[in-house]
Amino acid sequence: MNVTVIGLGEMGSALASAFLKGGHPTTVWNRTPGRAEALVAAGAEEAASVREAVAAGELVVVNVKGNTVARELLASAGDALAGRSVVNLTDGTSAEVQAVAEWVAGRGAEYLHGQIMTIAPGIGHPDAVVFYGGASAVYERFDAVLGLLSGHKRLVADDPGVPVLYGMAVHDTMWGTLNGFLHAAALLSSEGVEVGRFLDDAGASMKALISFLPSIAEAVDSGEHAVEYGALKHHLPSVEDLVRESRERGVDDAFPGFTRDLVAEAVDRGHADDNYSRLIEHFARR
Numbered sequence: 001m002n003v004t005v006i007g008l009g010e011m012g013s014a015l016a017s018a019f020l021k022g023g024h025p026t027t028v029w030n031r032t033p034g035r036a037e038a039l040v041a042a043g044a045e046e047a048a049s050v051r052e053a054v055a056a057g058e059l060v061v062v063n064v065k066g067n068t069v070a071r072e073l074l075a076s077a078g079d080a081l082a083g084r085s086v087v088n089l090t091d092g093t094s095a096e097v098q099a100v101a102e103w104v105a106g107r108g109a110e111y112l113h114g115q116i117m118t119i120a121p122g123i124g125h126p127d128a129v130v131f132y133g134g135a136s137a138v139y140e141r142f143d144a145v146l147g148l149l150s151g152h153k154r155l156v157a158d159d160p161g162v163p164v165l166y167g168m169a170v171h172d173t174m175w176g177t178l179n180g181f182l183h184a185a186a187l188l189s190s191e192g193v194e195v196g197r198f199l200d201d202a203g204a205s206m207k208a209l210i211s212f213l214p215s216i217a218e219a220v221d222s223g224e225h226a227v228e229y230g231a232l233k234h235h236l237p238s239v240e241d242l243v244r245e246s247r248e249r250g251v252d253d254a255f256p257g258f259t260r261d262l263v264a265e266a267v268d269r270g271h272a273d274d275n276y277s278r279l280i281e282h283f284a285r286r
């Protein structure tokens with residue numbers, strides 16, 4: 001299959017390289033000349049224009065900085081876009097991606113959005129993840145070639161905006177977890193405890209944290225927050241202790257203070273016997 005890659009930044013170069021290694025004739029285009037040299041040496045064709053690049057590839061992969069740029073570049077292909085299949089791997093918001101998808105469909109081309117969940121050196125790795133959104137018939141047709149990019153790939157919705165939300169959900173969880181861990185690290189360090197040693201000693205407790213997520217997910221999906229053990233009333237004194245401990249040690253208490261306020265507010269609203277999942281009502285506010 002002839003593949004085209006538009007955008008040869010850090011990520012686009014890794015994508016083009018994976019298609020070449022997979023044996024696909026690959027045409028590349030980049031705004032700034034000179035970035036295609038290594039790929040051309042590895043067998044890629046460099047197109048002189050986006051239009052020429054789009055005309056050369058049955059599958060057109062776009063990976064640039066921002067979806068406004070992605071759309072402008074595709075527009076410059078003119079009528080060469082009709083009949084092509086576009087896989088846009090450019091990050092943005094779900095609405096930006098949906099707008100590109102609609103625009104591409106209006107030009108007579110097929111569209112998939114892919115949310116890349118790895119850094120450039122991870123492309124082609126068995127552990128790498130890409131979430132896709134779009135028509136299942138298109139996704140299945142390109143199954144083998146997209147499989148060159150990541151060991152894990154999944155069509156998560158026919159709406160191309162949903163994989164963007166998947167990516168954000170992973171990052172959202174990551175940043176919340178990292179903030180908690182760094183606060184914990186500051187607390188441990190204030191006592192001279194090495195954080196690495198804590199991880200060795202408390203590894204089993206830390207690993208167990210991930211096992212809470214399915215029950216939280218089930219409660220959020222069903223709206224049923226009743227719980228037999230571990231209710232909010234038991235969280236409250238523990239998080240209050242954490243706030244006091246932080247203050248006494250001169251460690252920033254804003255992050256646990258935020259948690260304390262959320263829990264206390266839910267308890268005040270009569271949810272003392274509910275699962276921690278009840279706090280979704282705070283986060284879901286518009």
Ligand SMILES: NC(=O)c1ccc[n+]([C@@H]2O[C@H](COP(=O)([O-])OP(=O)(O)OC[C@H]3O[C@@H](n4cnc5c(N)ncnc54)[C@H](OP(=O)(O)O)[C@@H]3O)[C@@H](O)[C@H]2O)c1
Nearest residue numbers: 007008009010011012031032064065090091116118119120
């Ligand atoms: N790098 C990663 O590890 C990584 C991981 C996950 C997702 N991503 C996503 O992949 C996409 C590309 O990221 P990157 O890291 O490869 O970025 P990058 O190295 O900064 O490259 C950006 C690419 O966009 C092109 N570009 C920027 N503005 C342009 C314009 N006005 N017209 C035409 N081309 C333009 C650049 O062309 P020039 O060479 O001419 O500047 C270059 O090809 C982003 O959406 C990013 O969030 C990247």
